[in-house]
Ligand code: TXA
């Protein structure tokens with residue numbers, strides 16, 4: 001694929017529609033993270049997503065639609081709890097894994113007989129989906145394995161020259177990828193913790209079983225352990241103690257609300273007021289900022305495991321696995 005595209009960056013939905021109709025890639029804003037979108041029914045365009053991201057073909061994509069009423073165009077045999085979740089949380093940070101319609105290309109689903117689908121909650125992207133009148137396949141708009149982008153600039157930093165356009169919708173409101181729920185018959189399974197907490201999901205459909213993916217789980221092949229990783233080694237634990245164990249190193253901390261003691265070069269607090277939602281919004285931006293410093297290690301602490309804290313801890317654990 002050409003490395004020399006002149007990547008446009010604007011709020012122009014009509015331009016994004018025109019480019020997508022021609023089979024080009026456009027990065028789109030959502031409430032969770034920026035996605036790298038192509039027309040889901042255009043197999044050639046979908047192939048370009050994998051090339052631009054260096055994404056392996058066994059990692060399936062999420063299909064984005066304009067409204068729950070259009071679910072029947074991409075999925076079928078939808079279990080009742082899935083409909084209840086769609087009614088409660090769409091548009092929003094929830095992806096449902098459902099039996100797919102035959103028109104969805106194999107490349108989108110990695111040959112699985114299911115498709116992952118969601119209605120994103122961002123006004124520009126909802127307008128784009130309505131005007132395009134086609135579903136958009138979009139993984140997060142980062143090179144495979146790196147931290148997801150939460151601003152248009154994050155996308156440009158890594159994909160400029162490889163994609164036609166970034167539709168600039170400002171910083172993402174949630175800041176973590178969507179939570180992914182699949183079904184074994186009618187039984188719900190939580191494949192990925194994300195912007196919708198387990199507690200919120202269970203308030204609507206009752207207890208869900210965690211099926212958080214270790215690599216090799218055939219049902220969600222993309223949930224590899226080493227996702228979301230900065231290039232700087234990240235150690236997860238008690239930053240002040242970890243700092244003692246690494247004397248003479250250039251250290252940065254990532255803490256929840258209180259600065260740890262230690263000989264830091266730099267550091268970030270996710271939320272001074274101790275709000276997990278604010279922490280989620282800041283997480284990927286701070287990881288990128290720390291990764292840009294000349295550090296030997298990023299020393300990070302876990303959050304309390306409730307609400308979005310559990311999803312943040314999941315991302316930190318994956319970032320710590322190099
Ligand atoms: O918030 C989000 O979900 C963002 C925005 C852009 O919508 N997208 C996103 O996509 O995070 P991505 O590609 O980074 O993660 C999608 C994950 C894959 O890693 C894969 O594990 C799972 O969705 N997935 C997709 N199709 C699946 C399927 N048929 N069965 C199980 N898991 C699936």
Ligand code: MG
Nearest residue numbers: 139140141148
């Ligand atoms: Mg991703």
